[in-house]
Amino acid sequence: MKAVIVSGPGGFDQLKQVDLPDPGQPGPGEIRVAVRATSFNYHDLLVANGSIPTPGDRIPMADGAGTVEAVGPGVTEFKVGDAVVSTFFPQWPAGPAFAEVGNFALTPGDGVQGFACEYVVRPASAFTLAPRGWSHAEAATITTAGLTAWRALVGDGQLKAGDSLLTLGTGGVSILGLQLAKAMGARVIVTSSSDEKLERALALGADEGINYRQQAEWGKAVLELTGGRGVDHVLELGGPGTLAQSITAVRVGGHISLIGVLTGRQGDVPTSLLMAKQARLQGLIVGSRRQQQEYVAALEQTGIRPVIDRSFALGELADAFRYQEAGSHFGKVVAQW
DSSP states (O other), X not given: OEEXXXXXXXXXXXXXXXXXXXXXXXXXXXXXXXXXXXXXXXXXXXXXXXXXXXXXXXXXXXXXXXXXXXXXXXXXXXXXXXXXXXXXXXXXXXXXXXXXXXXXXXXXXXXXXXXXXXXXXXXXXXXXXXXXTOOHHHHTTIIIIIHHHHIIIIIITOOOTTOEEEEESSBHHXXXXXXXXXXXXXXXXXXXXXXXXXXXXXXXXXXXXXXXXXXXXXXXHHHHHTTTSOEEEEEEOXXXXXXXXXXXXXXXXXXXXXXXOTTOSOOOOOHHHHHHHTOEEEEOOSOOHHHHHHHHHHXXXXXXXXXXXXXXXXXXXXXHHHHHHHTOOSBXXXXXX
């Protein structure tokens, strides 16, 4: 079968398409899936460029969507022909996070082989059903970005109609968060360095947009837009370089979901302001299989469809990562084959 691997110390020039042995037929509790699409996330980028070293030749990509080709003995949840999508933490069926999901030892594309390949045989628990009627490329946006937005807003944040949300940037998590929040009746403010992207976010339903290059104190701009109150929820994807502004922007008693570290992994936190705001700062990494099933059900009920910026072929992963790294995309970058 065709697959893409990243070798040695990593780097986009170390990504290459190869032929690997077919994984064969599923054993007890397993399913065989014909993988047809994946989507690109920051974690995948770190694996591909060598920032997250992996042993030997690693098949990258945490997200995988495709069709069940065979089911092993004892599998009753899936049948041949089902459209399925992978889970980020196959060992996390439900409930609160626990020690074994504090690392990526079983995360596809990191601790174990990922989905940049034509076929996989995995435990049935490593997948959920995909939304009915979705393309494989659309379904591949669920595993990492979509579920992260869902958990942040619904699982942890308890978003409700009438709430307000600030989301940073116009990448996959932000745009999916925008769509979810609007479907639930919330007001949404989006930041970006591009007026063009802000216009696209407004067309998608955002209520206000802030160009953070033009308004460096964008936290204060959010306060002005909310009459001095601040927003109920923040999807914080920047990390230490943006966290102070997010704390300024959140209301007293509000909720900040710390999702990304695009500006670095360490930095100063204005702890006195955080205490004064009495805000909850919640770190999170994706979510459980149960939460993914709930997210899929919500997608089917609301009719939300992901925004796909650009699609690449399996053999074009290096080009796709370069495109992702440039940051010019709006929504999700995918590969399909």
